[in-house]
Amino acid sequence: MRRNWGARLREIVLDGMRAVVLENERVRVTVVPGKGGDVVELLHKPTDTDFVWLAPQGLRNPRDHLQGAADDVAPFVDHYEGGWQEVFPNGGAPSEYQGARLAQHGEVAGLPWSYEIVADREDEVAVRLAVRTRRLPYRLEKVLRLRSGTAALEVEGAATNDSPVPLHAMWGQHIVYGRPFLRPGARIRLPEGVRVIPHASAIGPGGRRVRAGGPWEWPLVPADAGGVTDLSMVQEPGSPSDIVYVTGFGDTGWYEISENIGMRVEWDATLLPYLWMWQELGASTGYPWWGRAYTVGLEPFSSLPTDGLAAAVANGTALALGPHETKRLWMRADVLA
Structure with a gap:
């Protein structure tokens, strides 16, 4: 019998794709296996606050572009609906690895995932998603779990090399926040002692891209135009676009982003030791944003920089x-209210 109380689960169709809705008394989470296993809703019910940013172009079915998988741009950017994506095995710019040409953030964010319901009880619901990459011999799985009475989404991930050949990868969680939750002045908290590696054109030791003098202590970094940028506060619309990398978390990484209500994300920092922190606040008026984005990304990642897998292999962070x-990952996203 279908429940309307406690933890519950529904299978629906969004834009022609199967989707799974997990919810309880406090939150509702919608995941789309047919589009990268993306989380396209994480709604706090009591305040009607959705923490997932949705891009103006909306959700698009990956079947419309699978034939263009070799395109360096279209698989991700042209079909990016916002939300929360798994990024694997390439992060950032297009790259070539051992003869395989990998698109931006390729491959799994642009592929349909299979899924199965693994728990459907009043106290807990969970769904397992799985996908195989096409250019490299990997298998990825993740379980999304929601327990009754909590406001936390639990994630258990596994990445498996399905070949007898040693391989490299970049693994990240493309988590982006936007309006109406995100506002100027919202605060970003990180553990004491973390360090900031700014992204710039200068090449530092080991091939790592850093500004001269970096890394810097959180939350202050030198601004390109002089002065200092405070990364702990979300800036006004029109502020410059930027990306930095934060590291030094120890075994468990965490951050909080909040203004009255907020989100705390925790993860296994032994596997994902970097946090990519980027902002697009309306300053980019050309492709692909056209001045319509007001977003901040806070993305746990295995590697840096955003130059793709080949660069991460070269600098030793892949x-x-x-x-x-098989590598296993845990994460938890908890609403602060």
Whole structure:
């Protein structure tokens, strides 16, 4: 019998794609297996606050562009609806790795995932999603879990090298916040002692891209135009676009972003030791934003910079998976209210 209380789960159709809705008394989470396993809603019911930013172009079915998978741009940017994506095995710019040409943030964010319901009880609901990459021999799985009475989405991930060949990868969680939740003056909190590595054109030791003098102590970094930028506060519309990398979390990474209501994200920082922190606040008036984005991304990642897998291999930050090895990841996203 279908429940309308406690933890519950529904299977629906969004824009021609199967979607799964997990909810309880406090939150509702919608995931789209047919589009990268994307989380397209994380709604706090008591305040009607959705923490997932949705892009103006909306949700688009990946079947409309699978034939263009070799395109360096279209698989991700042209079909980016906002939301929360899994990024694997390439992060950032297009890259070539051992003869495989990988698109921006390719491959899994642009592929349909299979799914199965693994828990459907009044106290807990959970769905397992799985996908195989097409250019590299990887299998990715994740379980999304919601327990009754909590405001937390729990995630358990696994990445497996399905070959007898040692391989590299970049693994990240493309989590982006926007309006109406995100507002100027919202605060971003990180653990004490983390360090900021700004992204710039200068090449530092080991091939790492840093500004001269970096890394810097959170939350202050030198601004390109002089002065200092305070990364702990969300800036006004029209502020410059930027990206930095934060590291030094220890075994468990966490951040909080809030203004009256907020979100706390925790993750396994032994596997994802970097936090990509980027902002697009309306300053980019050309492709692909056209001045319509007011977003901040806070994205746990295995590697840096945003130049793609080949660059991460060169600087020693790429994730290494031995023959038939599996890496396991845990995360938790908890509403602060």
